Amino acid sequence: MKKHGAGKEKKKPAKEAPTPQTWEEYMEEGVLLEEKGERYATGDKARRFYEKAGDMYNKACKLNPEDSDCLYNFGRVLYILVDFTHSPCQKLSLLNASIERFRSALNYDSDNADTLFNLAQALTTHAEVIQDHDEEDEDEEHDHDHSHGDHDHAHGSPEERAATELQEAIALFESCYSIQQRELYSAVREAQPKEEDESAEMRQQELSASAGVLIDTLISASQALTSLAFLVDTVERSHDYYQQASEKLNIALGVANDKALWPTNAEESSSGKGKQAAAELLMESEEDILPATKPVSTFREAQSQDETVSQKEKTCDIHLQYSNLLSSQTDRNYQDTGKISEELYEKSLQHLDIVLSFYPRHVEALCDKGDLLGAWAQGLAAFEPQVSMADIERWESRSTIAAEPTASSGASTKSGSGRPARIWQLFAQATRAFLSALEVEPQNTSILEKLGDIHWSRSLLSSSVALKNRPMLLNNASVYYRFAWESCRDGAENVDEDQRMDILLSWAQVLRALPGKDEEVIRVLKQWKRVGGTKDMLQDMLEGGAGDILQLDFVEFALKLVFN
Numbered sequence: 356m357k358k359h360g361a362g363k364e365k366k367k368p369a370k371e372a373p374t375p376q377t378w379e380e381y382m383e384e385g386v387l388l389e390e391k392g393e394r395y396a397t398g399d400k401a402r403r404f405y406e407k408a409g410d411m412y413n414k415a416c417k418l419n420p421e422d423s424d425c426l427y428n429f430g431r432v433l434y435i436l437v438d439f440t441h442s443p444c445q446k447l448s449l450l451n452a453s454i455e456r457f458r459s460a461l462n463y464d465s466d467n468a469d470t471l472f473n474l475a476q477a478l479t480t481h482a483e484v485i486q487d488h489d490e491e492d493e494d495e496e497h498d499h500d501h502s503h504g505d506h507d508h509a510h511g512s513p514e515e516r517a518a519t520e521l522q523e524a525i526a527l528f529e530s531c532y533s534i535q536q537r538e539l540y541s542a543v544r545e546a547q548p549k550e551e552d553e554s555a556e557m558r559q560q561e562l563s564a565s566a567g568v569l570i571d572t573l574i575s576a577s578q579a580l581t582s583l584a585f586l587v588d589t590v591e592r593s594h595d596y597y598q599q600a601s602e603k604l605n606i607a608l609g610v611a612n613d614k615a616l617w618p619t620n621a622e623e624s625s626s627g628k629g630k631q632a633a634a635e636l637l638m639e640s641e642e643d644i645l646p647a648t649k650p651v652s653t654f655r656e657a658q659s660q661d662e663t664v665s666q667k668e669k670t671c672d673i674h675l676q677y678s679n680l681l682s683s684q685t686d687r688n689y690q691d692t693g694k695i696s697e698e699l700y701e702k703s704l705q706h707l708d709i710v711l712s713f714y715p716r717h718v719e720a721l722c723d724k725g726d727l728l729g730a731w732a733q734g735l736a737a738f739e740p741q742v743s744m745a746d747i748e749r750w751e752s753r754s755t756i757a758a759e760p761t762a763s764s765g766a767s768t769k770s771g772s773g774r775p776a777r778i779w780q781l782f783a784q785a786t787r788a789f790l791s792a793l794e795v796e797p798q799n800t801s802i803l804e805k806l807g808d809i810h811w812s813r814s815l816l817s818s819s820v821a822l823k824n825r826p827m828l829l830n831n832a833s834v835y836y837r838f839a840w841e842s843c844r845d846g847a848e849n850v851d852e853d854q855r856m857d858i859l860l861s862w863a864q865v866l867r868a869l870p871g872k873d874e875e876v877i878r879v880l881k882q883w884k885r886v887g888g889t890k891d892m893l894q895d896m897l898e899g900g901a902g903d904i905l906q907l908d909f910v911e912f913a914l915k916l917v918f919n
Contacts, residue, residue: 375414378418378419378422381412381414381418382411382412382415382425382428384411385409385411385412385415385428385432386408386428388404388405388407388408388411389404389405389408389428392404392405392408392435401439402436405432405436405439408432409429409432409433409436412429412432413429415429416429420459422463423460423461423464423467423470424460426457426459426463427456427457427469427470427473429456430452430453430454430455430456430470430474431453431473433449433452433453433456434449434450434473434476434477434480436449437453437480441852441853443487443488444488446484447481447484447485447488450477450481450484451481453477454478454481457473457474457477458474461474466534468534468535468538468568471530471531471534472527472528472531472571472572472575475523475524475528475531475576475579476524476575478520478521478523478524479520479521479524479575479578479579479582481520482516482520482521482524482582483582485516485517485520486514486517487513514586517582517586518583518586521579521582521583522583524579525576525580525583528572528575528576529576532569532576535565535569535572536569539562539569539616542558542561542562542565543562545558546559546562559617559618560618562617563616563617563618563663563664563666565616566610566611566613566617566664566669567664569607570610570611570669571672573603573604573606573607573610574603574672574676576600577600577603577604577607577676578600580596580599580603581596581597581600581676581679581680583596584600584683584684584687585683585686585687593687593691597683597684600680601677604673604680607669607673608670608673611669611670611673612670618666644810644824644827644828646827646830646831646834647806647831647835647838649838650793650794650797650798650803650838651797670713671710671713671717671720674709675706675707675710675720675723677703677706678703678723678727679723681699681700681702682723682726682727684696685699685703685730685731685734689734695731695734697731700727700731703727704724707720707723707724707727708724711724715791716791716794718792718795718796718799721788721789721791721792721795722788722789722792722802722805724788725788725792725805725809726785726805727785728781728782728784728785728788729785729808731781732781732785732812735774735777735778735781736812736816738774739774739775739778739816739817775816775817775818776818776820779813779816779818779820779821782809782812782813785809786806786809786810786813789802789805789806789809793806798842799842800839800842800843800850800854801854803835803839803842804835804839804857804861806831806832806835807835807836807839807858807861807862808832808861808904810828810829810831810832810835811828811832811861811864811865812904813828814828814829814868829865829868830869832865833865833866833869836858836862836865837862839858839862840859843855843858852887856883856887856888856892857904859879859880859882859883859886859888860883860888860905861904861905862879863879863880863883863913864904864906864909867909867912876916877916880913880916880917881917883917888917890914890917890918893910893914893917893918896910897910897911897914
């Protein structure tokens with residue numbers, strides 16, 4: 356009888372790579388592991404490769420603690436790993452360690468533009484995280500290896516400490532810009548008209564690359580200035596920082612439009628293409644709401660293999676930051692004056708429409724547009740009467756909804772003109788922007804959640820068109836929250852536990868507003884409790900405000916239902 360497997364040649368075990376022993380071998384292995392992490396980009400495999408690369412650099416640094424390249428590589432990998440965790444404590448620990456390595460690298464190579472830039476980026480990210488997390492508790496849990504010097508223990512509120520770090524980051528970006536500017540000027544001089552040769556194209560690519568990194572530094576400096584402008588106390592200082600942030604982008608746009616820095620066949624900037632779309636913002640008719648369907652990607656785009664720095668892509672990056680700056684200004688202006696600045700909203704939208712004129716399926720620009728339009732609509736709706744949960748609970752059937760304006764509504768519910776129509780149209784535009792983004796990324800949990808949020812917000816409007824479409828709006832909100840939860844449950848990346856719980860609470864709130872969904876409400880709230888929801892969380896919401904989406908009466912309802 357033939358034995359199982361007989362006739363098959365035995366496979367020899369794979370030969371294990373030799374373990375690194377020298378500084379050079381540790382560095383080489385670290386670089387190889389980094390490259391593997393870059394190929395996977397996201398997910399556990401990428402994270403593991405980056406962690407292994409960090410371990411290699413750590414061992415190399417122990418053998419040669421004064422090598423600036425090793426310290427820089429180690430710091431950069433630690434900074435990359437920040438994107439692979441959702442825990443504020445772990446983020447701060449990685450950021451502190453990364454910042455310490457970058458500072459050490461500068462001790463041995465003080466004019467290294469890459470190190471200056473990355474240290475500034477790490478400080479900017481650190482400033483963002485500490486505003487949502489009290490680092491004093493973190494310091495007690497970790498040893499000195501995770502701190503980054505006296506900056507880490509500055510007195511004051513999280514906002515004050517963040518402002519201090521942002522100011523340092525801005526100074527670092529300035530130093531980096533000065534070095535990169537000199538390098539660009541030098542590259543321009545070397546690329547002056549010469550006889551055509553085989554290296555002409557290579558020199559042009561190097562010139563474009565130098566222009567690209569200069570633009571990146573200016574954009575990052577503008578981002579830090581924008582964050583600082585929103586944090587500072589006085590209106591005057593805020594305005595000054597916003598102005599500085601805008602000036603950085605003006606310089607960047609000048610670099611992007613300098614024909615001498617880019618290949619002659621590069622696409623021209625079309626700063627006027629997006630204006631028509633922005634002008635048509637409020638021209639939408641009041642169509643009925645279509646039912647939500649299972650998101651499926653209908654868009655495919657070939658991946659370019661060309662690594663040449665693109666003038667068009669850099670131009671879009673600049674306009675995305677222009678929009679972010681103006682959006683921040685709208686929030687700060689409302690905080691200072693209590694008024695909606697529609698002019699700032701319109702200008703911000705124009706920059707996004709420029710990006711979309713280049714790339715109609717640019718997910719970041721589409722989501723930014725949806726957020727901006729939604730915020731604009733929410734701001735205007737704050738001055739209009741809205742439907743309360745008590746009103747929704749009184750509805751007995753869909754047939755009575757259109758005939759029953761809210762009891763609290765003292766304003767006209769006509770939707771054909773005035774502010775109610777404007778609010779409805781802005782929300783409709785925001786919905787379309789998110790739906791376009793969903794066509795490109797149908798499993799994007801955040802987009803699905805945004806669509807749930809926006810349909811819920813529209814269902815609370817008191818205009819006649821909102822009353823007419825309320826059943827479909829509520830049903831769509833429920834469907835999108837369900838899709839978002841299924842995406843979480845299926846292992847979507849970059850979704851933390853807080854977002855999962857927010858989705859479940861928002862879903863339960865919508866189900867409560869729909870007739871005959873009592874059992875589903877209980878089921879979803881129990882699921883929320885299973886994934887980590889606590890009584891203290893709900894009580895904190897009641898004390899501090901539930902937020903833009905969750906209403907306080909629903910939070911009270913959930914507290915009694917789940918923990919009674």
